[in-house]
Amino acid sequence: MKWLRYEADxxxxxxxxxxxxxxxxxxxxxxxYKFTGRTHALKAVRLLVPCQPSTFYAAxxxxxxxxxxxxxxxxxxxxxxxxxxxxxxxxxxxxxxxGEPIVIPSDSSGKVQYEGELVAVIGKKTRKVSEVDxxxxxxxxxxxxxVSERSWQKIDRTFIRSKNCDTFKxxxxxxxxxVDLGRLQTVVRLNGKEVSRFATxxxxxxxxxxxxxxxxxxxLYPGDVLWMGTDDPTLDMVAGDSVEIEITGIxxxxxxxxxxxxx
Amino acid sequence: MKWLRYEADxxxxxxxxxxxxxxxxxxxxxxxYKFTGRTHALKAVRLLVPCQPSTFYAAxxxxxxxxxxxxxxxxxxxxxxxxxxxxxxxxxxxxxxxGEPIVIPSDSSGKVQYEGELVAVIGKKTRKVSEVDxxxxxxxxxxxxxVSERSWQKIDRTFIRSKNCDTFKxxxxxxxxxVDLGRLQTVVRLNGKEVSRFATxxxxxxxxxxxxxxxxxxxLYPGDVLWMGTDDPTLDMVAGDSVEIEITGIxxxxxxxxxxxxx
Numbered sequence: 001m002k003w004l005r006y007e008a009d010x011x012x013x014x015x016x017x018x019x020x021x022x023x024x025x026x027x028x029x030x031x032x033y034k035f036t037g038r039t040h041a042l043k044a045v046r047l048l049v050p051c052q053p054s055t056f057y058a059a060x061x062x063x064x065x066x067x068x069x070x071x072x073x074x075x076x077x078x079x080x081x082x083x084x085x086x087x088x089x090x091x092x093x094x095x096x097x098x099g100e101p102i103v104i105p106s107d108s109s110g111k112v113q114y115e116g117e118l119v120a121v122i123g124k125k126t127r128k129v130s131e132v133d134x135x136x137x138x139x140x141x142x143x144x145x146x147v148s149e150r151s152w153q154k155i156d157r158t159f160i161r162s163k164n165c166d167t168f169k170x171x172x173x174x175x176x177x178x179v180d181l182g183r184l185q186t187v188v189r190l191n192g193k194e195v196s197r198f199a200t201x202x203x204x205x206x207x208x209x210x211x212x213x214x215x216x217x218x219x220l221y222p223g224d225v226l227w228m229g230t231d232d233p234t235l236d237m238v239a240g241d242s243v244e245i246e247i248t249g250i251x252x253x254x255x256x257x258x259x260x261x262x263x
Numbered sequence: 264m265k266w267l268r269y270e271a272d273x274x275x276x277x278x279x280x281x282x283x284x285x286x287x288x289x290x291x292x293x294x295x296y297k298f299t300g301r302t303h304a305l306k307a308v309r310l311l312v313p314c315q316p317s318t319f320y321a322a323x324x325x326x327x328x329x330x331x332x333x334x335x336x337x338x339x340x341x342x343x344x345x346x347x348x349x350x351x352x353x354x355x356x357x358x359x360x361x362g363e364p365i366v367i368p369s370d371s372s373g374k375v376q377y378e379g380e381l382v383a384v385i386g387k388k389t390r391k392v393s394e395v396d397x398x399x400x401x402x403x404x405x406x407x408x409x410v411s412e413r414s415w416q417k418i419d420r421t422f423i424r425s426k427n428c429d430t431f432k433x434x435x436x437x438x439x440x441x442v443d444l445g446r447l448q449t450v451v452r453l454n455g456k457e458v459s460r461f462a463t464x465x466x467x468x469x470x471x472x473x474x475x476x477x478x479x480x481x482x483l484y485p486g487d488v489l490w491m492g493t494d495d496p497t498l499d500m501v502a503g504d505s506v507e508i509e510i511t512g513i514x515x516x517x518x519x520x521x522x523x524x525x526x
Contacts, residue, residue, distance in 0.1 A: 025352035
């Protein structure tokens with residue numbers, strides 16, 4: 001089942017994908033809902049970010065190959081992280097939807113890179129859940145592109161502009177509820193050319209362990225998202241590029257890249 | 264004018280303080296509103312966090328004395344931060360209201376400390392605002408206690424548990440719209456005894472500059488909050504303590520400290 005959030009007739013609503021159509025829903029996937037009987041053509045609507053998290057959690061160092069390449073680029077030694085070191089958080093303002101442009105700030109050095117990530121969407125209020133029970137608290141999974149400005153990531157004390165500029169966190173296209181984590185492949189394409197492929201679930205700290213670890217200290221709420229990090233070295237994107245993150249069994253998140261208009 | 268958010272008759276609402284009474288409002292301070300004509304006694308209601316931010320921004324290193332003491336405690340050299348290094352962000356889950364207990368996790372080392380902070384509440388959508396115009400985008404000011412677990416802050420890669428455990432971010436009691444930043448004093452009291460006092464506005468990066476700096480890269484939305492950091496060394500709190508952050512001209516944020524129940 002694929003949950004979408006979209007705009008039609010100037011209002012935001014949830015729906016369920018049925019072939020090329022969206023079956024409109026009254027309510028939300030996190031609460032009570034019923035089908036209204038109305039449908040919209042998928043192509044005729046504007047997709048929105050598929051949920052509205054209150055808090056946006058993010059794993060930063062969750063695949064060994066990526067840690068090794070990032071550590072080398074930043075001139076830092078490789079350190080295997082503990083689970084508590086893996087989970088951080090990001091700023092909600094940066095979220096954007098399928099198809100929305102990734103805007104490179106005019107004062108960027110140009111080292112703006114994609115990171116293809118699995119995103120777990122929390123389905124119910126979660127506090128101190130065991131690793132065994134954690135996945136039953138997930139509504140489903142979507143896809144994120146953790147766009148990162150590497151020169152700012154290297155020199156700034158916080159991630160506020162290196163990872164949280166407006167448009168730096170595309171998420172979508174929808175939430176897939178039927179997922180076999182062990183079978184997923186993450187594939188990144190720049191202008192249609194494959195530039196990265198990895199087994200999505202080959203994480204240092206998997207979804208269940210991440211949820212269990214974080215919920216020891218914080219309460220997760222329905223609609224909160226947990227981005228799971230990326231593997232592989234990553235490449236620069238430039239204006240005019242189209243970047244696709246596919247996770248097999250979920251879908252494809254595609255966004256164009258543009259330069260910010262100069263003031 | 265003091266804006267409150269509170270719970271009465273099982274629902275959340277905004278109101279304006281008038282002596283010991285709250286004049287109930289239909290709507291919000293960020294949008295259209297009107298007085299309903301109903302009032303509630305301040306003592307009879309439960310205060311809620313005074314706004315519901317979509318993103319929670321926070322300055323981490325904004326007073327020289329505090330940076331010097333924290334750097335020394337963490338064994339790091341003192342570095343004067345650039346404005347972009349000052350602004351980070353926190354997790355919404357950690358916000359709690361006036362009077363709510365600060366809960367020390369059972370696996371904490373006990374190095375749990377207050378940080379008294381001025382909080383600017385954004386009043387309107389803000390993007391690329393100049394320092395000169397920035398303060399006109401602020402609805403008003405409230406008070407935050409940036410509770411921090413110092414041993415986790417020292418060893419963890421992220422601030423997820425050192426600064427964002429549930430209950431670690433008390434904020435309130437209300438939003439004061441009439442504030443002269445230059446006259447404010449921040450006073451911290453533990454069990455009624457003054458333990459810290461500093462000129463609130465003696466920041467490295469003041470409110471106007473912080474808003475201008477951050478809005479270069481991100482869009483601020485009505486109700487977003489910007490915590491401005493703390494001065495002075497800070498002290499441990501233990502269960503049974505009552506911690507008060509007063510900012511003269513705004514009010515007093517008071518919260519008790521308790522230990523988490525052991526599993």
